[in-house]
Amino acid sequence: MERVALISDVHGNLTALEAVLADIEGRGISRIWNLGDYVGKGPRGREVVDLCRERCEVNILGNWDDFLPDPAREFGGDSLAWWLAQLGPGQGDWLRALPFSHDEWVSGRRLRVFHASEETVHRRVRYVRSQAEFEALFSNTPATGDGPLPDLIGYGDTHDPHYEVQLEARTVFNTGAVGNSMGDPTAMYCILEGEWGSQETAPWSVAFARVPYDVEAELAHARAVNMPDYEGYEVELRHGIYRGNLREWKAGERPTDYHERPL
Template sequence: MLDAHPRVAFISDIHGNIDALDAVLADIREHGVQAVVCLGDIVGYGGAPAECVRKIGDLCPIVVMGNHEAMTVFDDIVYLEEMPSSIRRPIELARTSLTDDELSWLRELPLVSKIGCFTAVHSSLHHPGEFPYVFRTEDARRNFKAQTTPVSFHGHSHVPIIWEEKGPVVKAHKPALANVRLSQEHRYTINVGSVGQPRDGDPRASYVIYERESRDVTFRRIPYDIESARRRIFSTRISGRNADRLSIGE
């Protein structure tokens, strides 16, 4: 079980990018991390949704639902015909690529999972079923009001960042590629970035390793075969825009 592992990797926003996922999982293994939590959006945008869902389903003891899973399995979430093709076509691909059992598994994913001293969510703990973004200080404040653990981890924006709550003060910290030790006296919500479609100008895959006892957080950036991921997108006739943005981290 997850409680037996002192080090946990958090991955999010894979978005059908099996090339990026495989590179991240290899890096996780190299660092001796045996527990992996997935923060949602396994599908969407990329060309290999079924492969990613199967790998995550086999590997991760904790997976929460992202908005792209919700769009895939719940028809009343959004009218797909009103969505841009960059979103609509990958969702249609996921619906036709996944088995009935895999679609049922996605449908049963929780929106929030609390594991000991931390909480996992795709977006914000404030109305998680509406999938709000945590972009501004006020967004982080709303999340902290709903947060019952010292630390929470999320994705959704595809941009890695640490939000810290110290009494009435909430501030953001841009993560560096080094250990960040979280204070025992403050609370945090941490965006782990995106495995499959980073949007911070760095095209390398992003994920986080969390040391539960020391509360050390390490942001990892992993290069992967972007051209292979682009070819998969083009082969499925998904919007070329989805392929182009991988090269520039947008």
């Protein structure tokens, strides 16, 4: 039995990433897969990309990794230009060239991981979703390519961890987020254990790990470098409230629609 750590959605939060990597190392896990969204929202995309290139054996494309370095994008002076400027030479090209998905056998299951959905990194599948959306996750598309159909899906993007199994043993798990987890803001990742590379039925498991980190240090750095949209970053890191609900939060309301928020 071997364990692989699956991380996702670091979003430039180097403090959280370092804490998660230390926890992974402390558990004796050497294999790490990253399911995308290295950059944006947080202040240190460059450092996050460097560290993930060094430590992760599998790196997957996320939606921010695709659109932020897009040379055709017109920024118009908004905050996206600030996050793009944080990237080092060649990092934007590296991000946009990342594979869409990765398949591997584990304990007789055909595992497929991607960032958001089977179709595109720019369409997310929420915890509250339709039956058709669930079933589509297991299909081959132009983005995933052909090959054996998966029966075990791992993805990130929503910052909203969950696990679900349906008929024919089709199983989906969402890793949650390292950099700005929703609901519970504590950094989160998954550990998948099984017989890797084996098509023979064997025990396997998926576990969710929460890792506290120094939120105040991360926010202090964001303030020191005058990162844009700081209030949104702060409410996500302190309270696990999506920045799109900042107005309701400041008004004293308790936003509860994140699971169902449309794209």
